[in-house]
Amino acid sequence: MKTIKVSVVTPDGPVYESDVEMVSTKARTGELGILPGHIPMVAPLQIGAVRLKNGSNTEFVAVSGGFLEVRPEQVTILAQSAEQSSEIDLERALRAKERAEQRLHERKQENVDFRRAELALQRAINRISVAERKI
């Protein structure tokens, strides 16, 4: 099967680089699957998992605050943070989740802190589910 080059890049350095058969992820507008030969495209991503399929083997990368850029010969994901499933610190993610939940309980009003806690919770849940591969 044809493959396409995929790289996941963050400000702290490249996270993933490989040739895969299919990239699927969640964009702001909905689920998005990219196969080789896709038309050039840019789309902002949700906090979520990027699934990279190669034969029978699927790899997961947790991404937050990112973009997907598709070019004829390669797909680039630019994210503010990204981790491969094997590199996620599950303990830390669980702690972050608890912290965020606690904060959400404390103040229920609509303000900046609330919004931030919500985002933090989303990121933590995303990391946990990617680490446990329950997607």
Place this chain on the structure above:
Amino acid sequence: MASLRDIKSRITSTKKTSQITKAMEMVSAAKWNRGVMNAKAFVPYMEKIQEVTASIAMGSKDANHPMLTSRPIKKTGYLVITSDRGLAGAYNSNVLRQVYQTIKNRHKSNDEFAIIAIGRVGRDFFQSRGMNVVLDIIGIADQPSFSEIQDIASNTVGMFSDGTFDELYIYYSHYISAISQEVEEKKLLPLTNITASTKLTSYEFEPNAEEILEVLLPQYAESLIYGALLDSKASEHAARMTAMRNATDNAKELINSLSLSYNRARQAAITQEITEIVGGAAALE
């Protein structure tokens, strides 16, 4: 001439100082290495985001965004990156001197500009001169991660969006090599001069160009700030390393010349003692 004991104590204290500067040099060397590596790791991200931003901003003429358009300038923002600690040679003073002169030349009153100071040295400098520091950030790690910087960067970008200032310049020390750093002045906002190194691609936008710019441009500006910070961290450690090496070398020289005068003084004391004994013996005869 100083007494033997005075010279001796000066030698010991200089030796101790040189031990400290030597240790600081080695610490800075390690940090410098890491800093340069961090700056290198950031390059692919920066290039990519620049490419995409340029493609979108240039590619679709109808794409309009407040961050791309120049507006009449009532207030100018200056983002100044310095270190928290001194002992880095001319690293901080070079940056501060240039910012200070620019501000003095461009503005007549305090209301025409706002300063965002990253680093304690810069903050203290501007505050003691009674200049308008709107935001200051100290205690940034030596190897800052992007998440640490994100708050600062988005605050800064937010200040441009809500009209605290109408343009933003960034001043930092650009790393050239271990022994040379240069003060860099960049106009950060509005983003008028986005240029791509490679040829532009025309993209499909999902959902549309405006919404993508809405997310992409702040992120782009934030990464510019992060890039400048990494760059200036690398030069800070390089500058400190060089300064500390010079200090160690100077201390060595000083110790050499002090030991020379110590030996001379000791010899003189011995000679004098012998002369006295010989003189005493001669007087007895």
